[in-house]
Amino acid sequence: MSALLDVRALTKRFPVRGSERRVHAVDDVSFTIERGESVGLVGESGCGKSTLVRLVTRLLDPSDGRIVFAGRDVGVIPPAQFTHAPERRLIQMVFQDPADSLNPRFTAFDTIAEPLRRLGTPAQRAALADHVAELADLVGLPRELLGRFPHQLSGGQQQRVGIARAIALRPRLLVLDEPTSALDVSVQATILHLLAELRDRLGMSYLFVSHDLNLVRLLTDRVLVMYLGKIVESGRSEEVFDRPAHPYTRALMSAVPAPDPAARRARIALVGEPRSPIDPPPTVCRFHGRCPDGVERCTREMPVLRPGPAADHLAACHFGFAVGAPAQGSGARRSGGEPAA
Amino acid sequence: MSALLRHGRYVLGENPVTAVAFGLFVVLILLALVGPSLAPHDPLASDTARKLEPPSARYWFGTDQVGRDILSRVLVATRLDLAISLSAVTLSFVVGSGLGASAGFFGGWTDRIVTRVTDTIMAFPLFVLAMAIVAALGNTLANIVYATAIINLPFYARMARAEVNVRREAGFVEAARLSGNGSARILTVHVFPNCLPPMMVQASLNLGWAILNAAGLSFIGLGVRPPTPEWGIMVAEGAAFIVSGEWWIALFPGLALMLAVFCFNLLGDGLRDLIDPRRRT
Amino acid sequence: MSAVPLMSVEDLSVEFRTRHGVVRALERVGFSIARGETVGIVGESGSGKSVTAFTVLGLLPPAGRVTSGRAVFGGLDLLTASAGQLLEYRGRELSMIFQSPRTALNPIRPVGKQIADVLERHANLPRARRRDRVLELLARVQIPDPERRYHAYPFELSGGMCQRVMIALAVACSPALLIADEPTTGLDVTTQAGILDLLGDLSRTAGMATIMITHDLAVVAERCDRIVVMHAGHVVEQAPARTLFARPRHPYTARLLASTPRAGAKLADLTPIPGAVPDLRGETTPCRYRTRCERAAAVCDRPPLPREVVAPGHVVACARPL
Numbered sequence: 012m013s014a015l016l017d018v019r020a021l022t023k024r025f026p027v028r029g030s031e032r033r034v035h036a037v038d039d040v041s042f043t044i045e046r047g048e049s050v051g052l053v054g055e056s057g058c059g060k061s062t063l064v065r066l067v068t069r070l071l072d073p074s075d076g077r078i079v080f081a082g083r084d085v086g087v088i089p090p091a092q093f094t095h096a097p098e099r100r101l102i103q104m105v106f107q108d109p110a111d112s113l114n115p116r117f118t119a120f121d122t123i124a125e126p127l128r129r130l131g132t133p134a135q136r137a138a139l140a141d142h143v144a145e146l147a148d149l150v151g152l153p154r155e156l157l158g159r160f161p162h163q164l165s166g167g168q169q170q171r172v173g174i175a176r177a178i179a180l181r182p183r184l185l186v187l188d189e190p191t192s193a194l195d196v197s198v199q200a201t202i203l204h205l206l207a208e209l210r211d212r213l214g215m216s217y218l219f220v221s222h223d224l225n226l227v228r229l230l231t232d233r234v235l236v237m238y239l240g241k242i243v244e245s246g247r248s249e250e251v252f253d254r255p256a257h258p259y260t261r262a263l264m265s266a267v268p269a270p271d272p273a274a275r276r277a278r279i280a281l282v283g284e285p286r287s288p289i290d291p292p293p294t295v296c297r298f299h300g301r302c303p304d305g306v307e308r309c310t311r312e313m314p315v316l317r318p319g320p321a322a323d324h325l326a327a328c329h330f331g332f333a334v335g336a337p338a339q340g341s342g343a344r345r346s347g348g349e350p351a352a
Numbered sequence: 353m354s355a356l357l358r359h360g361r362y363v364l365g366e367n368p369v370t371a372v373a374f375g376l377f378v379v380l381i382l383l384a385l386v387g388p389s390l391a392p393h394d395p396l397a398s399d400t401a402r403k404l405e406p407p408s409a410r411y412w413f414g415t416d417q418v419g420r421d422i423l424s425r426v427l428v429a430t431r432l433d434l435a436i437s438l439s440a441v442t443l444s445f446v447v448g449s450g451l452g453a454s455a456g457f458f459g460g461w462t463d464r465i466v467t468r469v470t471d472t473i474m475a476f477p478l479f480v481l482a483m484a485i486v487a488a489l490g491n492t493l494a495n496i497v498y499a500t501a502i503i504n505l506p507f508y509a510r511m512a513r514a515e516v517n518v519r520r521e522a523g524f525v526e527a528a529r530l531s532g533n534g535s536a537r538i539l540t541v542h543v544f545p546n547c548l549p550p551m552m553v554q555a556s557l558n559l560g561w562a563i564l565n566a567a568g569l570s571f572i573g574l575g576v577r578p579p580t581p582e583w584g585i586m587v588a589e590g591a592a593f594i595v596s597g598e599w600w601i602a603l604f605p606g607l608a609l610m611l612a613v614f615c616f617n618l619l620g621d622g623l624r625d626l627i628d629p630r631r632r633t
Numbered sequence: 634m635s636a637v638p639l640m641s642v643e644d645l646s647v648e649f650r651t652r653h654g655v656v657r658a659l660e661r662v663g664f665s666i667a668r669g670e671t672v673g674i675v676g677e678s679g680s681g682k683s684v685t686a687f688t689v690l691g692l693l694p695p696a697g698r699v700t701s702g703r704a705v706f707g708g709l710d711l712l713t714a715s716a717g718q719l720l721e722y723r724g725r726e727l728s729m730i731f732q733s734p735r736t737a738l739n740p741i742r743p744v745g746k747q748i749a750d751v752l753e754r755h756a757n758l759p760r761a762r763r764r765d766r767v768l769e770l771l772a773r774v775q776i777p778d779p780e781r782r783y784h785a786y787p788f789e790l791s792g793g794m795c796q797r798v799m800i801a802l803a804v805a806c807s808p809a810l811l812i813a814d815e816p817t818t819g820l821d822v823t824t825q826a827g828i829l830d831l832l833g834d835l836s837r838t839a840g841m842a843t844i845m846i847t848h849d850l851a852v853v854a855e856r857c858d859r860i861v862v863m864h865a866g867h868v869v870e871q872a873p874a875r876t877l878f879a880r881p882r883h884p885y886t887a888r889l890l891a892s893t894p895r896a897g898a899k900l901a902d903l904t905p906i907p908g909a910v911p912d913l914r915g916e917t918t919p920c921r922y923r924t925r926c927e928r929a930a931a932v933c934d935r936p937p938l939p940r941e942v943v944a945p946g947h948v949v950a951c952a953r954p955l
Binding site: 065068070090091094095099100102103104106107108111112113114115116125126129130173176177 | 522523524526527528529530531532533534535542545546
């Protein structure tokens, strides 16, 4: 069976005001998501993960490339018409900031009912109140809170409303855009458990976006690491976390703080500023300049994604899986990747 | 609904100035509705034998130069003045915020056209523009309303544009799109209602201004025609008599005008508190 | 720890007057910090960690009122000090950095000038030397190319850069104590690591004490000497960092630890804390964690809240510690 989502050479460029230049927000990105699979998307702010997510959810038009969803190229449908496409209900999203993503003038009930009212089947619309109550139960939102406005709910409750809205139409692909970054850790744990449970129960595929690697690992089968518009590493989650091949992935992993004072690790500090995403030279590795391992070759030849020894593990680095990879890489690998004792 | 009432009581209780403004507003509306039947005399009946009488037990506000009862005229004028300003403000609110909201939401050429039009209107001294419109279209009640609406239009358009613009990229707008809403529905159902609180403040401030504008047009002879009772004309007619000591002719309609403007200006903040669900707990 | 702490907060209680009654945001909060020490204050939102910082700095909003307690800093009680005294202290002896650096900076003034303004106000430095000192400070917070950044406006800098500028502002007059309120929330992990490293360096090299306020236990684990855990306006546990992480004694601390994701953990290892921070209006139970606590028993309802010293420097506010 073909993949649920097949993204091929997807590219998005934004014009820079008052010039011919372009911001390369997403540059030649390809990946797939299987049915029922959870894929993590990791990267810093500004790496293009938000743009990629908005392309996949069809809130933005791609500049180039294909977005094939369940066998149909949905990338060619303009966003205005995609609203009425049958795929609209199958691709939904949970937003980062629940306070910002809920209409302040809608009660929890109205927010959850909105997708059912607009895109629901006649049966769903007829029994709207029952469906909303059922969704509230599903996400663990007490029914008596359905009459409240967002500002009368706690952060965790707000996010439950956001999740209920997203799953109301029983989507096949649910994009989770940093769904817990605005929440307290204790609430975060609850929401993560809820998301895992919903996935198993409803058989959804997840695209889980985060800058927190420890979180991504908890919920995903496979992970994509993105840097300045490009995917620099991808593979099975344990594989990438245990044996990161790209220096950026290693730096990212070493930067995640551990709740354990004994686990002092050798941190790979990234020096310098990221390169500009405006018309980046096509032959220079995007990570060059910040990379602790960069050499002259990295300015001549853009590394492409190449497979490593493990199946399905790709990295875009000249030294990624090489035997003679620079020494500090392997050190960080040992200290950063393995579970703290 | 009871939550709304409770909230209303809270807003008024916390803020006595708002309570006073609301009280005054209710009085004004009541006068507009039942003013004519409260009037002790016929506001149009002249009695030259009793002209220019100072305030007395019989004529509380005195009489004017042709012997009409000023109290009756002030009371009866409330309806006309409120009607002109309310309809003018409603008209400019609807048209202005519609244009401004579309400009802010869709951007591009819609935005460019709306911005140019409002800038052009703003380039004129507004009162002179209103005068020109009434002079050109003819001196009717409807034209006074149109003129007042047109000169107020840019304020609503600009404000709606700015308010919509900051919400255009909000998460709940994207969420609405994912829920199957088209652009028009997102703008009218999701974005615009959230812009209402600040817009209401503007509308309320504007009501006072619209009353002054209508009165001003009448004052210079371009608005409502005598002998119709209207605060602006009455002030204009009375102005000539102030020097000769008959102060009451201009004072009482002027006072009514001032109170109305004062009331609308104070009303704004209270209205915003009432209409904003985030201030309700 | 030296005998006389740099700052000691004792018995601090703060109330807020709201529409729906009085909220007792802090109740008998106490902790101290020694010269050069780094203390982390950790808690969920609503735990009162930021209120504590604001109160100490004299920045409590008008609805808030200190009902008891002292915050002694260099022999002066900050809570009863005059506005003038506080103004002298803030910026020179006591400094603060905030969660959103971009909004804390003046958007229409070059960042170099903003640092110079602080020097002008608090440091006795001739005008000609000020610029050099600002460049020195920018270099010290590891901003590349300080000459150029001197003239940059906040909007031209990234979030991490803005936070570095804020830190330069805060340490401009070499304060004895820096209070950092969620200094890295909203920043990327790599930027966060850089900022935390910088704060660590500054406190080591300048002997500056730091209070780090955060909701994320992981952030303070590696960087703090001591940790104060707050819940619903109470200090529930304080201990040296290693002790706290190795052997938490308060049920809440243990739960908080268990809900923090760590490298290599599985989702099943991550356990949420049941319930929510209790409503702090009106009367509350002596232990405010009682309703969420799986160890709660009748003894927990008996006032006052116990404060048991279980080991040197390790205090637990629990009748039935782990």
